[in-house]
Amino acid sequence: MFPAAIETNRLRLERFDHEHVDPFELYEVTTDPENETVWRYVPWEPYETVHDAAEYVDDAVERWEDAEAAEYVVRPRQGAAEAGGFAGVTLLDLDWDRRSGQLAIWLARPFWGRGYSAERATALLALAFDRLDLEVVEVTHNVENDTSRQAIEKYVERFGGRREGVLRNYVAYGDTVSDEVRYTISRDEWRANRPEDLGVELIDDPADGNDERRGGNR
Amino acid sequence: MFPERIETDRLVLERLSRDAVGILDLHRHLAADNDNAREELQYLPWGPFETPMGTREWILEAERRWDDGDRATYLLRAGENLEGPGDLVGVSYLDLFWERRAGEMVVWTRKPYWGRGLLVEFAMELHDLAFLDLDLEMMIAECFEEAEPLRERYETYVESFDGHYDGLLRNQVPADGEVKNVHRFTLSREEYLRTTGRLDEASEDAAQTPTPEAD
Numbered sequence: 001m002f003p004a005a006i007e008t009n010r011l012r013l014e015r016f017d018h019e020h021v022d023p024f025e026l027y028e029v030t031t032d033p034e035n036e037t038v039w040r041y042v043p044w045e046p047y048e049t050v051h052d053a054a055e056y057v058d059d060a061v062e063r064w065e066d067a068e069a070a071e072y073v074v075r076p077r078q079g080a081a082e083a084g085g086f087a088g089v090t091l092l093d094l095d096w097d098r099r100s101g102q103l104a105i106w107l108a109r110p111f112w113g114r115g116y117s118a119e120r121a122t123a124l125l126a127l128a129f130d131r132l133d134l135e136v137v138e139v140t141h142n143v144e145n146d147t148s149r150q151a152i153e154k155y156v157e158r159f160g161g162r163r164e165g166v167l168r169n170y171v172a173y174g175d176t177v178s179d180e181v182r183y184t185i186s187r188d189e190w191r192a193n194r195p196e197d198l199g200v201e202l203i204d205d206p207a208d209g210n211d212e213r214r215g216g217n218r
Numbered sequence: 219m220f221p222e223r224i225e226t227d228r229l230v231l232e233r234l235s236r237d238a239v240g241i242l243d244l245h246r247h248l249a250a251d252n253d254n255a256r257e258e259l260q261y262l263p264w265g266p267f268e269t270p271m272g273t274r275e276w277i278l279e280a281e282r283r284w285d286d287g288d289r290a291t292y293l294l295r296a297g298e299n300l301e302g303p304g305d306l307v308g309v310s311y312l313d314l315f316w317e318r319r320a321g322e323m324v325v326w327t328r329k330p331y332w333g334r335g336l337l338v339e340f341a342m343e344l345h346d347l348a349f350l351d352l353d354l355e356m357m358i359a360e361c362f363e364e365a366e367p368l369r370e371r372y373e374t375y376v377e378s379f380d381g382h383y384d385g386l387l388r389n390q391v392p393a394d395g396e397v398k399n400v401h402r403f404t405l406s407r408e409e410y411l412r413t414t415g416r417l418d419e420a421s422e423d424a425a426q427t428p429t430p431e432a433d
Contacts, residue, residue: 100397135389135397163385164384165384165386165402166384167385167387168356168404168406169318169355169356169358177317177318177320177355182385184387184389
């Protein structure tokens with residue numbers, strides 16, 4: 001149901017599984033002191049052990065197979081600076097009952113400030129609306145997280161979405177309960193604002209059976 | 219974890235269970251063929267029930283969730299200072315979202331008791347329970363976008379306690395084969411205690427927490 005990879009102008013998102021993610025690399029990036037500020041406002045934290053990192057990959061595989069979440073490792077494409085490097089993790093978390101999906105991302109510190117968050121948001125919005133027929137995609141950030149706010153405001157505005165408000169005590173992660181600003185983009189808003197050439201390519205793995213729809217034409 | 223019985227000036231609240239009320243007695247007021255019930259329950263997330271089995275399952279769920287500690291459901295009856303002591307006034311429950319240190323109150327009152335300030339009376343009791351006894355940080359009130367009477371009621375409620383209107387959440391709750399938009403209101407412990415003039419009663423923590431500068 002989900003594409004094995006998604007390419008944008010500068011990024012390649014690859015399915016978050018054991019073939020594309022090395023738990024040692026995941027552990028190393030998340031525990032790198034350089035990335036200490038990355039965890040401040042997000043529901044992720046560095047893994048305690050390599051084993052925890054490997055288990056996280058297991059969980060992501062399970063969520064993918066159950067069609068609960070499409071999770072990807074973010075890497076700069078060939079030809080870009082630091083091509084193939086581990087830039088971060090992103091996902092579209094599905095809530096099918098609500099016909100909604102929620103965007104989430106963390107990026108390693110060296111990859112901040114390049115507009116990567118918006119670029120992969122466009123990729124996951126294309127997945128959510130053009131393929132999965134969702135009605136709404138939502139995204140939230142902690143009220144104090146200005147970095148995320150700036151990135152999110154920009155792409156929400158670009159696609160005609162709206163800021164819904166500050167939701168107090170909206171999410172719990174770890175020991176904290178977070179007040180979050182929530183935004184949504186609807187399918188109608190997406191269709192009205194989506195440029196013809198989005199610069200996003202959803203790439204299926206034939207083994208996944210995602211090309212069943214095209215099978216009849218062969 | 220929750221008090222089995224709470225008395226207010228005009229009401230008695232007791233834990234909803236098969237011991238507290240007969241299934242058929244309660245069902246009479248919640249039945250789908252009862253015009254009042256349909257009107258009273260129009261914007262609520264449960265009932266009216268087609269058969270007594272629906273009412274029975276609802277009571278059983280209330281018993282189970284009381285034991286699990288994630289919902290406290292009370293039967294509201296008229297007290298000594300209201301006509302017809304013992305008569306059924308309604309049902310109200312407090313949902314607990316422990317991880318988020320938040321709670322949500324849902325209320326059903328029968329039409330003969332509307333517009334008499336009874337809601338405020340027991341709502342205060344449940345808020346005291348939530349903020350003082352259970353030590354929650356936030357009370358949440360949500361209603362469907364189209365539930366105009368409820369939205370107005372919640373607006374008045376948060377205004378009188380200095381709470382917030384958080385916003386309209388799109389595609390928030392699946393119901394009746396569609397996905398509904400929901401208005402969300404919140405009231406913090408500090409706001410509630412301050413506006414009811416009881417900040418001193420609160421723990422030192424709350425008293426020392428400054429009002430957020432902006433949000």
